[in-house]
Amino acid sequence: xxxxxxxxxxxxxxxxxxxxxxxxxxxxxxxxxxxxxxxxxxxxxxxxxxxxxxxxxxxxxxxxxxxxxxxxxxxxxxxxxxxxxxxxxxxxxxxxxxxxxxxxxxxxxxxxxxxxxxxxxxxxxxxxxxxxxxxxxxxxxxxxxxxxxxxxxxxxxxxxxxxxxxxxxxxxxxxxxxxxxxxxxxxxxxxxxxxxxxxxxxxxxxxxxxxxxxxxxxxxxxxxxxxxxxxxxxxxxxxxxxxxxxxxxxxxxxxxxxxxxxxxxxxxxxxxxxxxxxxxxxxxxxxxxxxxxxxxxxxxxxxxxxxxxxxxxxxxxxxxxxxxxxxxxxxxxxxxxxxxxxxxxxxxxxxxxxxxxxxxxxxxxxxxxxxxxxxxxxxxxxxxxxxxxxxxxxxxxxxxxxxxxxxxxxxxxxx
Amino acid sequence: xxxxxxxxxxxxxxxxxxxxxxxxxxxxxxxxxxxxxxxxxxxxxxxxxxxxxxxxxxxxxxxxxxxxxxxxxxxxxxxxxxxxxxxxxxxxxxxxxxxxxxxxxxxxxxxxxxxxxxxxxxxxxxxxxxxxxxxxxxxxxxxxxxxxxxxxxxxxxxxxxxxxxxxxxxxxxxxxxxxxxxxxxxxxxxxxxxxxxxxxxxxxxxxxxxxxxxxxxxxxxxxxxxxxxxxxxxxxxxxxxxxxxxxxxxxxxxxxxxxxxxxxxxxxxxxxxxxxxxxxxxxxxxxxxxxxxxxxxxxxxxxxxxxxxxxxxxx
Numbered sequence: 103x104x105x106x107x108x109x110x111x112x113x114x115x116x117x118x119x120x121x122x123x124x125x126x127x128x129x130x131x132x133x134x135x136x137x138x139x140x141x142x143x144x145x146x147x148x149x150x151x152x153x154x155x156x157x158x159x160x161x162x163x164x165x166x167x168x169x170x171x172x173x174x175x176x177x178x179x180x181x182x183x184x185x186x187x188x189x190x191x192x193x194x195x196x197x198x199x200x201x202x203x204x205x206x207x208x209x210x211x212x213x214x215x216x217x218x219x220x221x222x223x224x225x226x227x228x229x230x231x232x233x234x235x236x237x238x239x240x241x242x243x244x245x246x247x248x249x250x251x252x253x254x255x256x257x258x259x260x261x262x263x264x265x266x267x268x269x270x271x272x273x274x275x276x277x278x279x280x281x282x283x284x285x286x287x288x289x290x291x292x293x294x295x296x297x298x299x300x301x302x303x304x305x306x307x308x309x310x311x312x313x314x315x316x317x318x319x320x321x322x323x324x325x326x327x328x329x330x331x332x333x334x335x336x337x338x339x340x341x342x343x344x345x346x347x348x349x350x351x352x353x354x355x356x357x358x359x360x361x362x363x364x365x366x367x368x369x370x371x372x373x374x375x376x377x378x379x380x381x382x383x384x385x386x387x388x389x390x391x392x393x394x395x396x397x398x399x400x401x402x403x404x405x406x407x408x409x410x411x412x413x414x415x416x417x418x419x420x421x422x423x424x425x426x427x428x429x430x431x432x433x434x435x436x437x438x439x440x441x442x443x444x445x446x447x448x449x450x451x452x453x454x455x456x457x458x459x460x461x462x463x464x465x466x467x468x469x470x471x472x473x474x475x476x477x478x479x480x481x482x483x484x485x486x487x488x489x490x491x492x493x494x495x496x497x498x499x500x501x502x503x504x505x506x507x508x509x510x511x512x513x514x515x516x517x
Numbered sequence: 518x519x520x521x522x523x524x525x526x527x528x529x530x531x532x533x534x535x536x537x538x539x540x541x542x543x544x545x546x547x548x549x550x551x552x553x554x555x556x557x558x559x560x561x562x563x564x565x566x567x568x569x570x571x572x573x574x575x576x577x578x579x580x581x582x583x584x585x586x587x588x589x590x591x592x593x594x595x596x597x598x599x600x601x602x603x604x605x606x607x608x609x610x611x612x613x614x615x616x617x618x619x620x621x622x623x624x625x626x627x628x629x630x631x632x633x634x635x636x637x638x639x640x641x642x643x644x645x646x647x648x649x650x651x652x653x654x655x656x657x658x659x660x661x662x663x664x665x666x667x668x669x670x671x672x673x674x675x676x677x678x679x680x681x682x683x684x685x686x687x688x689x690x691x692x693x694x695x696x697x698x699x700x701x702x703x704x705x706x707x708x709x710x711x712x713x714x715x716x717x718x719x720x721x722x723x724x725x726x727x728x729x730x731x732x733x734x735x736x737x738x739x740x741x742x743x744x745x746x747x748x749x750x751x752x753x754x755x756x757x758x759x760x761x762x763x764x765x766x767x768x769x770x771x772x773x774x775x776x777x778x779x780x781x782x783x784x785x786x787x788x789x790x791x792x793x794x795x796x797x798x799x800x801x802x803x804x805x806x807x808x809x810x811x812x813x814x815x816x817x818x819x820x821x822x823x824x825x826x827x828x829x830x831x832x
Contacts, residue, residue, distance in 0.1 A: 104593070104622050112619045120607060316603035320664075323570045323597040324620035326589060498533055499573035 106332065109325035113333025117308075118340045127341070133300060134349050158189040158216035158238050160228075161207045163200055168222055169193040175249035188241050189216065196220075204229040217242075223250050280436070280463075286374050286381075287435045287459035294389050294455060295428040298396055301342055302420055305397050306404035307413045308334050313405075313496070322497060327489035335397045335485070339390060346389075374462040384461040384470060391477040392454035396424065398481060399451070402488025406495060423451075431455030436463060447473070450480035523548040523672050523703035528578035529568050531561075538564045540727040541578070546705055546720070548583075548671075551698045553714035554707040555809060556724035562707040563600050565724065566676050570597055583672055591672070593622040596665035600676040600707075602658055606650035610636065610660050613649055617664030628667055635663045639689070655686045662690065666697060673697055675706035679713055691717060715805040725813040735805060742803040742811055743775035746784070749797040757791025760784060776800060 104112075121127055162169050169191075176188055192215070197203040204218040208230065217230030217238045226246055228239055255261035312318040312330075321330050374381040400420055407413045427449075434446040434456060446456040457473045493499045524546035531539045539561040546552045554562050568575045571588030585591040604613050614635065615628030623631075636645055641659070649657055658681060666673060675694075679687050687710075694704050694717055708714050714721055714735070721738060723731040731738055749771050750757070765774035777784055781800060788795055 108622075109620070112616070115625075116605075116616055120605065124607070311605075312603075315605060316599065316601040317605060318603065319572065319599040319601060320597070320603045320617065320661075321620065322572045323567075323595075323599070324589075324592050324617075493573075497573055 104325065104329075106326060106329050109329035110333035110336060113321070113325070113330055114336040114340065117334055117337030121337070121341050122344060130300075130304075130341075131345055131348060134296075134345075157186050159214055160189045160191055160238060160242065161194045161204075161213070161215045161218045162191050163194050163196045163203060163207075163218060163220040164222065165196070166193075171223060171249040171253055172219075172245055175252060176245045178252075179244060179248060188245060189238050191219070191245075201229075223253065283374060283462050284436050287462035288432060290385055290458045290462060291428065291431055291435070291455045294385070294392055294458060295424065297342060297346060297389070298393055299421065299424055300345075301338060301393070301397070302400055302424060303413070303417055305338060305400040306407070306416055306420060307410070308338065308401055309405040309492070310407065310410070310413060313408065318496075322493075327493055328485055331398065331401055331485045331489045331492075334401060335394055338397060339393055342393065375465040376461050376467065380467070381461055385458055387470075387474060388454040388458040388461075388477075391474065391481065394481045395451055395454065395477060395484060396427075398484040398488055402484065402491055405488065405492040427452045428455060431459065435459045448476075450477060450484075453477055521548045522546060522581075523550075523583055524552075524569055524580070524705065526565075526569060526578065526580040529565065529575045529580060530577035531564055531568060531573065531575050538727055539568070539575075542724070542727075542729055544569075544580075544722060544729070544732065546703060548703050549698070549701050550703060550719045551694060551717050552703070552705040553718035553721040554705065554724060555711060555714055555721055556707075556813065560724040561727040562724055563676055564727075566674055566705075566707065570595070570674060592620075593668070594671040596621070596668065596670035596673040598662055598665045598673075598675045598678055600680070602661050604649045604657055604661055604664075606648065608649055609646050610641075610649065610652070611645045613660055614664045614667050617661070618667040621668040621670070623668040631667050632663065635667065639663075655682050658682060659686060659689070662693065666693075666702075670702065672703045672705070675704065677708065678706050679708055679710055687713070711804075711806050711809060721805075723809060723812050731808075731812045738805060738808040738812065739803055741808050743778075745801045745803065746772075746774050746776050747797070747799045747801070748772040748774075748788075748793075748795070750788075751794030751796055752792055755792045757788045757793035760787030760791055760793075771797075 162172060164172075172191055176191060180188055194203075194207065200220050204220060207213055207215050207218050215230075217228050217235060219226060219228055219242065221227040223246060226242075228235060228242060230238065252261075309318070312321060318330075321327075376384065403416055403420065404413060407416055430442070430446045430449070431452045432455075434440075434443045437443045446452045447460075453473055454477060457470060460469065460473075522545050524544055526542060526544040529539055529542040529544075530537070542561070542565055544565070554565065556562050564573070567573045569580050569582060569588065571582075579586065580588070582588045583591045583594055588595070605616075608616065611629055611632045614632035615623075615625050618628035618631065619625050633642075633645055636642055639659070641656075644652070644656070644660075649660065652660065658678075662675075662678065665675070673694075678690055678694075682690060691713065694706070698704050704717075706717075718735055720734055721731070722729050723738070731741075761772060762774050762777055765772050767773075785795075785798075788798075
């Protein structure tokens, strides 16, 4: 008998070649581009809509001096914050009856006013519906206060000249470093999660081909089912790495292109706690572990499905499981204890995502050795359980044999 | 029976959802022989073969395959053609054959070369680069058979190998089976067509209702029935009538009966001495089909005939 790994290699090689040389693989490669493109377009449109829709406009019925003072005060505040932090001010010439004019302005749909400011800086009035009034009142209060203080200081002649803050640049600040590391941690988690989600459906339907073509009988008679499962997982891992290399390569080239344009190419000074090279290695290892763990589970679940409809039905709970695991791992980034923290690190399916974040935040390396060993153990358990389930339910065989038999892993008996 | 056994099974038992499919099967397949398993649909033939190969485990009993108690340990020297043919449609014929060899430990490059030789020797050189999906069912089956033997196994297990093949391909398959056996390979197959078993096999097992009803040489199965005598005489009556056995029946002027155990000579003497005036006398040795009917029962034979759509037989 071939060793488990030799047999898995035969399966993996076939699956890898069959997939990579298929037309559908090109579509698979295009998926992230389409997803990110759509997300970018949607984001841009949403931002534009939000800018125009969510910023309230306040009509200012006041004399020109008041309008000028309010605009100047608002501008100073906007300079320190953002344009969207304060309502837009639009000057309107006062009519004879300001109260009537305010109501008319608020009723005018084309004007689109959220509230109407009237009176003077010393006796300001804001007219508008209660829903927007509270937010607008608080923000406008700041503008009015700023305008009044500026006017008072100018009147007293005690207005101090503006001074510029002198900057002393240091290598790093602890708070800043922590923030960057958390960002690196969560970005890595999101990246691993995103790619695994992309592959979930492929994994679910992976055994369907063998079942529908009846090849499974040929495979099951020649090699251990564990080898079939392992081979399929390795093939899919290889396929995903081809995809990742391509997407990563394109992303890297794009990054370099823009950085070269700016004549500045280097990784940020504030990197992950374990350093960039080790971090990249750990990201790869945890990606592989995360993929193999979830993959073995999905392959096992998908092996039970006998048609596309059943596979589609299984997709939703499987995606929900992935989202749950992702959220659990995300929620403990930066934590240092507690039930959630330990659950996220010990639960095999969330362990890779949690540990990749750990690599970004903590410099100690030994927990990674422990975690990787733990994850490999669970990969073996899940593959074994999946193949036994497949044997028992699909091939309608008995459980057969010990759950663990290290002999089958390495046996290569000459006949 | 003497000699080395390629397959030995004792008391194989398997139930699906509590319903027994195979009930205590014993098998002994000598190495180097061609062995047939016959039986109607649902008799338990495929389940038996799958248990022998380790695709499923028996609930009870044990089996050895070329001396290995765990069938997968013998995978490198066993070839298997399942009842439901399984090939990847997008694969080219040469690669499909080589892949099946690789599953049994044959290096891929060697497998490709052997696949080309097999295709060429069987007049299929034009099909080397053809994808499986472009082949006819019979052709795809032939390709899978090549995949079953490409690694030169010591034991080949074929489940219903003749099903779905036209007469030409059936002949080709018979030829291949004989070639394999001639090179010392043990071939065990189940078949829908008793005539194939009759032509090819030295030994057979007849399975019905999940049990072995007969196991032994084809000749032994036939010998379960006495040769049939068909006799036409000039005399309608006389002393010769006492030479006829009790079960003799008359039909259309002919007497039909089993040849008495004493043999043909005493019968002839008694007929001649008794003044029968023999016009016609023929002695027919029963075929495997008749033996099957006797062994497995009328119902099983009818079922096989129906599933085959004609004479003979479904395994």
